[in-house]
Amino acid sequence: IQSNDLRTTPAKPFANYVDREAGLISREIFSNDTIYKAELERVFTKAWLFVGHESQVKNPGDFFTSRMGNESVILCRDQKGKLHVFLNTCRHRGMKVCQYDEGNTKQFVCPYHAWSYTTEGKLFGVPMYGALYEEHLDKEEWSLIEVAQLANYKGTVWATWDKDAPPLLEYLGDAKEHLDLALDGLNGVPGDTEVFAGVQKWIIPANWKVGAENFLGDTYHNPSHRSVDEIGIGPSAQSGKKGRRDDELAGAQHVWVNFPAGHGAHSAIQPSMLPYAEAYQDNPEVERYFRQCYEERQERMGDRSRLLPFVGTIFPNMGFNGRQPRSITVFHPHGPMHTEIWKWYLIDKQAPKEVRDILRHFFMRYQGPAGMTESDDIENWQMATEASAGPIARRYPYNYQQSLGQAGPHEMLAGNVSTQISEENPRTFYTRWTDYMDEKPWDHLMGNHDPVFVELNRSKA
Numbered sequence: 001i002q003s004n005d006l007r008t009t010p011a012k013p014f015a016n017y018v019d020r021e022a023g024l025i026s027r028e029i030f031s032n033d034t035i036y037k038a039e040l041e042r043v044f045t046k047a048w049l050f051v052g053h054e055s056q057v058k059n060p061g062d063f064f065t066s067r068m069g070n071e072s073v074i075l076c077r078d079q080k081g082k083l084h085v086f087l088n089t090c091r092h093r094g095m096k097v098c099q100y101d102e103g104n105t106k107q108f109v110c111p112y113h114a115w116s117y118t119t120e121g122k123l124f125g126v127p128m129y130g131a132l133y134e135e136h137l138d139k140e141e142w143s144l145i146e147v148a149q150l151a152n153y154k155g156t157v158w159a160t161w162d163k164d165a166p167p168l169l170e171y172l173g174d175a176k177e178h179l180d181l182a183l184d185g186l187n188g189v190p191g192d193t194e195v196f197a198g199v200q201k202w203i204i205p206a207n208w209k210v211g212a213e214n215f216l217g218d219t220y221h222n223p224s225h226r227s228v229d230e231i232g233i234g235p236s237a238q239s240g241k242k243g244r245r246d247d248e249l250a251g252a253q254h255v256w257v258n259f260p261a262g263h264g265a266h267s268a269i270q271p272s273m274l275p276y277a278e279a280y281q282d283n284p285e286v287e288r289y290f291r292q293c294y295e296e297r298q299e300r301m302g303d304r305s306r307l308l309p310f311v312g313t314i315f316p317n318m319g320f321n322g323r324q325p326r327s328i329t330v331f332h333p334h335g336p337m338h339t340e341i342w343k344w345y346l347i348d349k350q351a352p353k354e355v356r357d358i359l360r361h362f363f364m365r366y367q368g369p370a371g372m373t374e375s376d377d378i379e380n381w382q383m384a385t386e387a388s389a390g391p392i393a394r395r396y397p398y399n400y401q402q403s404l405g406q407a408g409p410h411e412m413l414a415g416n417v418s419t420q421i422s423e424e425n426p427r428t429f430y431t432r433w434t435d436y437m438d439e440k441p442w443d444h445l446m447g448n449h450d451p452v453f454v455e456l457n458r459s460k461a
């Protein structure tokens with residue numbers, strides 16, 4: 001496994017940094033500046049990236065400033081109601097044409113020399129145009145730079161800079177079923193969720209892949225959260241530590257599932273359609289809502305309702321959490337050893353005020369920069385990064401041998417499935433990462449040549 005310092009020379013093949021069969025991954029890919037810059041070029045300008053949620057830009061002129069890789073972009077709904085994603089840079093000298101996190105506007109006016117752009121991205125106003133530019137500047141040619149493709153999946157808005165990328169639905173593949181568990185209403189109505197309580201943003205000193213990998217289903221790190229579990233700060237803080245989170249999982253089969261394009265999830269399957277397990281005894285309104293949703297979902301989805309969510313990652317950097325508190329977490333690259341985490345919370349569109357209140361408090365104490373769970377994770381990621389970046393440490397690969405050879409087909413689920421805690425999800429994720437870094441064609445990036453999935457398809461046929 002490659003371990004030399006490549007801070008000045010990025011060398012292909014990147015496949016040398018990831019030995020999937022042996023379960024070894026070089027520490028170099030989590031700290032090397034040259035590799036980081038290559039990732040921005042080769043991963044983040046190609047892959048579909050989550051940009052924001054349509055509920056953040058409901059009305060014409062609404063915008064939300066987001067990121068794709070390390071670049072600022074504007075998600076905006078134009079005056080006719082169509083969604084766009086623009087690079088947030090003026091075509092004159094590059095100033096950000098939008099300096100706000102979100103808002104509503106008729107035009108983006110550049111503060112530097114005041115060129116202005118419509119919400120459709122067209123260059124509209126150029127000061128002293130007649131006197132200084134008339135003959136030379138064709139406004140039609142100097143629109144804001146727009147992504148090559150944009151797609152809306154159940155309210156989540158995604159974009160890619162690559163016109164040759166496969167359509168989003170194809171890119172998500174069978175990982176959709178797990179992502180749906182976060183995006184659908186608790187009662188099973190498709191995509192019946194909206195963003196709630198603002199976006200939390202904070203910068204942590206660790207590589208972006210560390211967070212993306214954790215959301216693939218690193219269930220093995222539960223010891224990190226033991227203190228949180230023991231004091232009982234779950235969805236219903238008043239009712240104590242146990243409750244529905246555990247009861248509805250009685251006898252469940254946990255699954256760690258990965259997909260050819262690099263996505264992965266940890267979900268669980270109930271042995272049969274279990275009755276609702278009480279969890280909010282202190283709050284009858286809330287209890288009624290969750291019970292009703294649970295029962296409606298069973299009615300709507302039938303046997304498929306046995307599939308229950310935990311977490312997942314859509315390659316490269318979008319994590320989702322389908323259990324309360326449902327959320328989307330994006331790990332924006334911010335340097336080889338820094339990540340800007342953005343967290344969106346999701347809630348049923350129809351959730352009543354009591355439910356919103358209880359979940360908002362749960363979000364605050366459980367997740368985010370001040371939440372008790374996430375601060376456990378970030379302490380680990382920060383110190384692991386510190387202890388991995390030195391010249392001696394970098395010679396030694398990380399161990400990814402957990403449950404090697406255990407994954408395979410599953411009777412109920414698509415994908416490569418392990419029924420025991422497994423590092424197969426990251427093994428697939430990093431294998432796909434090497435394909436992007438080695439600039440393979442889309443067919444490879446979708447994992448169509450991956451021996452694991454070729455074999456899986458053969459065994460299913």
Ligand code: FES
Nearest residue numbers: 090092093110113
């Ligand atoms: Fe925007 Fe000059 S940089 S108008």
Ligand code: FE
Nearest residue numbers: 221225373377
């Ligand atoms: Fe954690």
